[in-house]
Amino acid sequence: MDIATISADTTSSPWHAGELAMQRAAGVEQRMDGVGRRNLRDHLIEQHRQFYPQLPFVVLGAVDPSGDVWATVRAHRPGFLHAPDTKHLHVALDRDPDDPADAGMNDGAALALLGIELPTRRRNRLNGAVQRAAQGDGVGFDLLVEHSYGNCPQYIFQRDAQFVRDPELRSEIAPVVSDRLDERARAIVERADSFYVATYVDREDGHRQVDVSHRGGKAGFVRVDEHGVFTVPDFAGNLFFNTLGNIFANPRAGLVFVDYASGDLLQLTGSAEVVLDSPEIAAFQGAERLWRFTPQRVVFRAGALPLRWTSRASGASANSALTGDWSEAAERIKAQALANAWRPFTIERIADESRTIRSFYLQPADDAGLVRHAAGQHLPIRVTLPGDTKPTLRTYTLSVAPSDGQYRISVKREGRVSSFLHDTLKAGDRIEARAPAGEFTIDAHATRPAVLLAAGVGVTPVLAMLRHIVYEGLRTRRIRPTWFIYAAHTKAERAFDEELQALVRAAGGAVKLFNVLSDSTDALAGRDYQASGRIDMGMLSEVLPFNDYDFYLCGPGGFMQSIYDGLRGLNIADSRIHAEAFGPAALKRQPDAAAQPSTPPRAAATVDVPVRFARSSKDAQWTPQTSGTLLELAEANGLAPEFSCRGGSCGTCRTRILKGAVAYPGQPPATAVSENEALICCAVPAAPDDGNDSNDGDAGAAVTLVLDL
Template identity: 45%
Template sequence: MTLQDGWTRDTSPFHAGELAVQERLGVREKMDGFGRKVVRPFMPEQHREFYAELPLIYVGHVDAEGRPWASVLVGGAGFITSPDPRTLTLDARPFAGDPLADGLAKGSFIGLLGINASNRRRNRVNGQITDRNGTEVTFTVDQSYGNCPQYIQTRTPFWTRDPKTPNDAAEVSRFTGLDSAARAMIAQANTFFVATASRNAGTDEGLNGADVSHRGGKPGFVRVEGNVVTIPDYPGNLHYNTLGNIEADPRAGLMFYDDQTGDVLMLTGTAEIDWDSTEAKAFRGAERLWSVKVTEAIRLPGALPLRWEFGGYSPNALMTGDWDETAANLAAEAKREVWRPYCVTAIKDESAVIRSFHLEAADGDGMFSYEPGQYLTIRVAPSGADQPLIRTYTLSSAPNDLTYRISIKREDARADGPAGRVSTHLHTTIKVGDIIEAKAPRGDFFLNTAEKRPAVLLAGGVGVTPMISMARQAASEGVRMRHTRPLRIFHAAQTTADRAFAEDFHALRAQTEGRIRYVSLINGPAADEVEGKDFDAQGYVTSDLLRKHLALDDYDFFVCGPPPFMQGVYNTLRGLGVRDARIFAEAFGPAALSRTPDEGAALKPDAAPEAEESVVAFKGSAFEQRWNKGDVPILELAEAHGLTPEYGCRNGTCGTCATKIMSGAVTYRGDVSAANAPDYALICCAVPATDRVELDL
């Protein structure tokens, strides 16, 4: 047998419960081929050597009542041996009070998990005990495979007593309700182990295996409410061993231990999976939740004869949240349409003209979730302004960041108009500690990092801000999900002094081993700057440039920049045969982009006709105004009568002006791109479509 043999049996390496979960989550077909490559009915040589070096091994087993328990066997290096690729022998005695003492009988199914805590390597085997002689157990392998180290924290073990010396004098506690000590131990844990059973779905018969798995996160990632323990389910290897077992048999055992005291806490109970949880959406890094209602607990004080010196958190664990943060995020969700205060925590110049502002919620609630490429609507009051001014700025931070970052180009302010007033105010007045009001992020221009199709990001000037968010999130998700969407970024700037984030993009290329690549275009390089060293090419985005760097295969194209840049790049892409449906645009006024529909593309439905005449009623202001076809949009009508509705863009792209329609209907002049609920109107572009329109304004 060789490492290439894989799963040589005709049956699937996954049982019915695992297959059901894989089917539910859309990965069954993918995992059938992958599972047959990585799951083996024997141990490769490197796994056999790995187990022989371990001082302890984690065990999943099932008691006489069918309840799973997670346990650990400790014996010191060499207590596990492997006489052949299908056999392990373990010479160790379970702790006094551990149900495993009765679970190592001949014929019992167990699962074994080995972890080297110093380098985060882990491997697992499932199978059956075929012999027991005193403290020596012979285990025959049914399945063997390696696990990725995603959420394993590094630790260095050291012995406090001989592993062969039992701690029988310790008082074992058994209880059915979690006490304060148990809750405290769980609440501070950054690691635990879960045991589940593989059996025919919906029966107490047909036990065909036991399993034990590792779970890790930051302290506080496990929640305890009464006797219910709730765990976020992070992205893993897509085998879904634990969830698949719970799907077939909703019972589970959990084991926690204390690094410093050697105390062990074992729990068993009924398990439940929450497939579509609001809390999971608010929990950073989680895809769903699962919980265990504890029916019995065992505490083994000082049972472990070794302790651990903590090394560091897994990079994956650092990208996840905890329950306090989740509660704050849920509280924030109720304020999506409310202006909230954000404190400026850091300011950094990204170029000669672009400055970044880092923002953190100042009201005690959490941060809103968002997609890479979306924008933030802010409200500030520059000196001399009659009322606060509203602007929208793309977030240059990544959704996994703990703060928002907006990166703003300073425009020249004009005394006779609004242009540049906010950016000048931010650049010249705002300092660390100041408060900026903002609404929740929004926008339809964003990157799906899970997509397999490569993407090309084309930015002009400060239009690079959504691109750095997209690229950073793609790199981050590559670590978390083990898939980095391939990206090629083209950034055109006037000078290298004006260019922002070049070093960040170069770092992302190294971090992703070339899955993210960056091309810097400079229109007017300095005399001492060298093409190929200080920048990649001189000039603009052209057909020849794209042909040089791209295979012009099936890409998604994301374009952002000033209107002339946008239109020029769009026309170039269409000239190269790129379909309109593959070009996604976000501009300083994307409504100005003139698009050519693909041949055969469905046409947009015609807008409802404007009313010939109408009455617009402003409910909150208790007045009405007649309106005739051809008159100004509703926003201007309201302003003409002294009202000050909020707005950002005046072209239907930002959604800031959305106002609830109490009765009647509106229509729009031109295209609007902001997402909007059916019973709301984007009043900056809306005009009456019925003889009366009543608005909550």
């Protein structure tokens, strides 16, 4: 994105062009216009006037005469900050020649200030202009308030401070100034769980606006490469984009790291850039974008602060715990390169979820991490069964969210492979798995309420969806309203009771759980279940308040077809009903008229078609009446392509088309494929677009289909 493409006419907006560009990239520009008008005050409210005198330190952001921006931390006895009126904050601090930010605090200079109370995680940001002339011979300056607003408590580690010397006394150790990081500075950055960043922009009207803010995460969330460049993940915040908007418009930043145990300060100024497109964004848990910082001037000030902090035993930020780290991100990127390979996984542990469902927790047994999956996707696995010479492939839904940092498949005992998993495998054993796949996924950030409907082992993908909704909601402070309606035969056969209850509690009212039993023997109504019988439209109309919902269905074919038909009978749009099918029993849909494809699907060939399996150097003849699918044709000719569902729902048999085209008789497959791919388990050769089943117009030569098999 180029800021030159953003309209410079921001006179009617509370945001400048850089902030608008970032809000537009995040899809929140329209919403944030009203938020800005309500929250960006030009005065201090009474709550904030009472807040500042309690603080023993303050964070400041200033621009020196050369245009470099600096962040700094200054400390004094509580009361050194006070607001004589709603338009001014008095800062009773002497000038400090050791502080590189001090050069930007002259009378009339633009200044940013952050008041932050670590024990309570409260903070307030303001910016404005320095007024020193009004002080006469007094100490410090007034800050004339331009913008003032509260900030959320996310990513702040709780710490308690005490003074170790008179705050009037400066450190006796001279600052160390450099143009690059040394090993001491690098170590401070790499172990930090927080820092402060100052940025600024000269607005279209020529007015300078400075900002200073807090950044936090797990220790080591800032990566420093061999060239000294910092990479910082940007997590969910207030969507103001003051910092990144400033960087987008003016690629300069100043950072300050505090060593809370020693009072040392590391101050840096340099260039910065926002990164909106990188595989590392998806790989780093919780990151919504990245930004990079290249230091150009570095100042280390030993013992600069008269305060020392001690961390609280339970003071870690819950929001930081929802984020990842750089080693995990590197493993995920490495794993993505192996997405199409079969990899070894160790069974870490096994847990019985019900009388018939058992969960297997998997971790990679090689030196790569997990490919990040989407909630609702399935995991292809393969095992060699006793007496077999070749491995058997199956797909099982992952019952965890992408944020859980592990794979878990929850398998019902109902066939040869599942019985082998239940009866033979134990913790420490290995299986092979490939990257997760599948189209049955959910948007945790959508505003429309979701209804998750499950029957039997169909609970597994919708449980993953619910875990994802709750995690993302806690991370972003807005949980998508969700109804989870779960049908089982008996209480003993129902899985994940405790896990579901824990998710409901964590969601704080945003998630409603409704259990249905067809056999309620030995179950207590109201406690163990809310309704008996089967889920139908009458039950849904009683359970769900009147609203506009997205529906997600998973369970046996009859269950899903019945629910789907009932919802369509209530004029619920086909596009609002999402379903996962097991095996070849695909859901028979009634597409919305407006959703009909502009071009009809390809028709199946009606004459014999030569088929070449290029990698195997085999030629075959497909015959409409007898050959069946392309998978069956391949098997009849001695090939053993990978497959699982034989119904077009898992994508395991996806094969590249080198020449020709395929058709899907009946209903299109549930898994999407590109024009140069085929799901051979349900595909057949296609008739030419012109309807003439001949090759190059020669009636004696049928169209040849070439597959990468």
